[in-house]
Amino acid sequence: MKEYNSPTPLLATSSLESLLGSLPPELGNRLLGPLLAIVRLIAEFCHGQVSPKSACDFEQRLGELLREVGRCFGEWAYNHCEPDDPGLLPAQIKLEGVWYRRNDRKTANRNVATLFGKITLMRYLYSPIEELVPCIFPLEMRLGLTAARATAALAGRVGLYAAQCTQQTVLRALARDHGVAWSVSTLRKVTAAVAQGMAEHRRAAQVAKLLELLREAGGQATLCVGRDGIFTPIRKLHRGYCEAAVATVSVLNRLGKRLGTVYLARMPQEGQGTLSEQLTSLILDVLRGWDGPLPRLVYVTDAGHHQTKYFKKLLRRLRHPLTGKRLRWEWVLDYYHACKYITDLAEALFGQGREAAAWAAKMRRWLKDKPKGIHRVLHSAAALRNLRGLSGTAKAFDDAYSYLRKRIPHLNYHGYRRRRLPIGSGVTEACCKTVVTQRMKQSGMTWKLEGGQTIMDLRIIYLSGIWEDVYAAHLRATEVQSLRTQVGESQGSGRNAA
Numbered sequence: 001m002k003e004y005n006s007p008t009p010l011l012a013t014s015s016l017e018s019l020l021g022s023l024p025p026e027l028g029n030r031l032l033g034p035l036l037a038i039v040r041l042i043a044e045f046c047h048g049q050v051s052p053k054s055a056c057d058f059e060q061r062l063g064e065l066l067r068e069v070g071r072c073f074g075e076w077a078y079n080h081c082e083p084d085d086p087g088l089l090p091a092q093i094k095l096e097g098v099w100y101r102r103n104d105r106k107t108a109n110r111n112v113a114t115l116f117g118k119i120t121l122m123r124y125l126y127s128p129i130e131e132l133v134p135c136i137f138p139l140e141m142r143l144g145l146t147a148a149r150a151t152a153a154l155a156g157r158v159g160l161y162a163a164q165c166t167q168q169t170v171l172r173a174l175a176r177d178h179g180v181a182w183s184v185s186t187l188r189k190v191t192a193a194v195a196q197g198m199a200e201h202r203r204a205a206q207v208a209k210l211l212e213l214l215r216e217a218g219g220q221a222t223l224c225v226g227r228d229g230i231f232t233p234i235r236k237l238h239r240g241y242c243e244a245a246v247a248t249v250s251v252l253n254r255l256g257k258r259l260g261t262v263y264l265a266r267m268p269q270e271g272q273g274t275l276s277e278q279l280t281s282l283i284l285d286v287l288r289g290w291d292g293p294l295p296r297l298v299y300v301t302d303a304g305h306h307q308t309k310y311f312k313k314l315l316r317r318l319r320h321p322l323t324g325k326r327l328r329w330e331w332v333l334d335y336y337h338a339c340k341y342i343t344d345l346a347e348a349l350f351g352q353g354r355e356a357a358a359w360a361a362k363m364r365r366w367l368k369d370k371p372k373g374i375h376r377v378l379h380s381a382a383a384l385r386n387l388r389g390l391s392g393t394a395k396a397f398d399d400a401y402s403y404l405r406k407r408i409p410h411l412n413y414h415g416y417r418r419r420r421l422p423i424g425s426g427v428t429e430a431c432c433k434t435v436v437t438q439r440m441k442q443s444g445m446t447w448k449l450e451g452g453q454t455i456m457d458l459r460i461i462y463l464s465g466i467w468e469d470v471y472a473a474h475l476r477a478t479e480v481q482s483l484r485t486q487v488g489e490s491q492g493s494g495r496n497a498a
Contacts, residue, residue, distance in 0.1 A: 027076045034068040041065065067179060070116035079122050082106070082139050086124065093126060095480070098133055100126035109140070114151045117179035141480045146197075147189040154178065156471050158187070159194035163458035166442065188451070194474075195454040198461055201473035203278070205466040206249075206262040207285045213251035213260045214290055220254035221295040222421060225283065225315070226428035227275070227307055230436050234268060235446045242268030244452075245275040245306065246431045249282060251295075256420035261427055262464040265435045265456040267449045272306050280314055288321040297329045300425045302337040303407060333410040334425040339364050344400035345381045348392035359384075367413060368423070374411040378404060435459050 023031070045058045083089065086104045093100050106122040123139040140148060146155035157178075161170040167187055174180040174187075182190075214221050227247040234242045247264040264282070266275040287294075299315055301307040311331055318327045339360075346360035363380065367373040381401060390397055404411065413423050439459055440447060447455075461470050 024076075027072065030072045030076070031069060034065050034072070038062065038065045038069075064179075067116045071114065071119060071179075074114050074116055075119035075121075078112075078119065078139075078143060081142070082122075082124055089124060092129070093138065095136065098131050099129045100136055101129050102126050109137075109148065111149055112145065112151065113149060113154050113174075113178070113180040113182070115153050115157065115178055138480070141478075144475060144478055147186075147193045149182075149186055150190050152475055154180070155190055155194050158190050159198065159458050159471070160462065160467065162187075162191045162194075162455065163462040164439070188454075191458070192450075192454050195457045197474045197478065198470050199457045201470045201477065202457070202461055202464075202466070203282055203285065205461075205469045205473065206282060206464055207289060208469070209260065209262060209464065209466055210249060210251060210282075210286045211289050214286075214292065214295060216259055217251055217253040217295075219293060221292075222252040222256070222298055223283075223286070223295040224248075224250040224252055224258075224298045224300055224422055224427075225279070226250075226300050226425050226431075227279065227310065228301065228425065228428045228432055229272075229304060229306060230432040232268065232436055232440060232452065233446045234452070235448050244268050244436060244456075245272045246428065246435055247275055247279045248428045248431050249279070249286075250427055252420075252422065254420065256422065258422075258427065260465070261431075262466070263431050263435055263460040265431075265460050267447070267452045267456065272310075276310055276314060279310075280318070284318070284321045287327075294320075296419075296421070297327055298332055298421055299329050300332045300334060300422050301428065302334045302425065303403075303410075330421070331410050332416055332421065332423060333407050335368060335413055335423040337425070338367065338404065338407075338411055341400040341403050342367065342377060344396055345377075345404075348390055348394075348397035348400065349381065349384050349388075351391035367411070368417070369414060371414050372412075373414055374404060374408050434463055 041058065041061055045054065048054060084106075086102060089102060091102050093102075103125040105124075107125055109121045109123065110118075112119050112121045121140070121143075123137045125135050125137055127135045137148075144152035144155075146152070150158060158170065158174070161173055165173070167184060171182060171184070171187060174182060210223075214223075225248070227245065229243040229245050231241045232244040245266050245268075248261050249264075250261040251259045253259060262282075264275060264278050266272065266278075269275070299311055301311075311329070316329050316331075318329075319325060320327055342363045343356075343360050346356040346363070350356035350359060359380075363377045366376045366380075370376060378401065381397075385397065416423050435456065439455060440452060461467055
């Protein structure tokens with residue numbers, strides 16, 4: 001192997017000190033240590049034996065030192081957003097109808113976590129003059145600190161972590177990647193604050209995404225709605241498990257290809273009223289914002305209680321928010337759910353075995369591929385019962401037969417496929433798995449309603465593919481335009497200090 005001479009250090013100590021001398025003394029003195037350590041680290045690596053292990057150690061140590069440099073810069077910048085002279089700040093400010101008076105000495109918040117680690121933030125306190133309300137720190141509000149513990153950048157990262165990982169995994173990631181050591185209670189406070197702020201902007205972002213998908217689909221687009229329930233481990237309620245609810249809204253093009261989906265989810269609630277309201281509002285907002293041809297409207301679910309009630313009580317009664325005309329929804333009963341009842345018919349007729357499996361497979365093909373397939377299935381089942389009797393119980397046969405017969409209008413799978421409409425609720429079933437099961441039903445997990453909803457709110461935003469848009473909207477909404485605490489800004493109007 002050809003050998004090369006090791007390069008000289010990129011920066012000499014003297015030139016480094018000269019560079020730092022151009023910075024404010026306080027900042028330069030703090031940066032000198034980590035920057036010198038970086039120079040020494042580079043020199044040691046270049047002059048040492050290069051191997052995969054040494055390269056790995058080099059990158060890890062370099063990352064730690066660069067993070068310390070970023071922490072120093074960030075702390076210095078944040079602490080210079082307010083002047084040292086309190087006279088340059090307004091003596092009194094008004095926020096949401098309450099007047100506050102400035103304290104003339106800065107106080108320290110030593111637990112502000114950033115992407116680079118923890119910093120100490122020096123800021124002025126404003127206390128209420130008359131009303132019994134908490135004191136405020138205008139600088140923290142302008143920086144967008146979450147729960148007085150995390151900067152906006154780190155809080156967004158925490159929310160994204162929490163949407164995907166358990167809290168112990170999140171805590172380890174914060175310590176490893178950001179040098180932040182939090183307790184579980186601090187993590188939960190920050191996560192809840194992020195979820196609450198983002199949830200307010202979820203619907204607008206989901207509407208925007210669905211409208212974009214409709215434009216992409218062009219003519220003959222399909223708006224497909226689904227909902228389902230999934231049992232979730234709940235602490236101290238109904239023996240530990242209650243039914244949470246999820247919903248999906250998808251856009252399909254004229255060929256039946258799904259272009260995208262947005263998700264909704266709610267923790268267990270009697271009647272599932274909140275999910276119904278959110279789903280209905282989302283549908284109406286999409287139709288209100290859509291100026292093209294009305295998409296085909298399809299509702300694909302099984303025939304569970306809440307799914308049926310929502311269709312009969314709300315969905316089929318909806319009117320177009322602009323024209324006022326009654327919307328025409330087509331309810332498609334999930335094909336694979338119907339196939340389960342064909343299997344029940346087969347076992348009631350033949351008992352378990354090859355004969356039952358063969359007849360069920362044939363009936364499933366008829367149901368999906370032949371015109372009026374459900375009529376053929378029911379006729380065959382009734383004829384076989386009259387011809388050879390039952391191997392199973394009459395109740396099992398009657399229950400399955402009655403279930404299919406009552407839902408004949410929603411079982412025209414040949415017609416649905418000919419029009420390129422979906423016949424299965426796989427997207428909604430997958431929503432149960434990805435939103436709830438993968439994150440919230442891991443070994444030993446139980447949830448309170450509030451904590452579980454926090455994770456669900458974050459997770460549906462993440463899985464809907466709108467995280468960046470929602471978080472940006474949340475940050476814009478938290479801007480405090482009426483507070484001015486930087487050097488040279490207005491001293492405020494209204495009441496002034498005596």
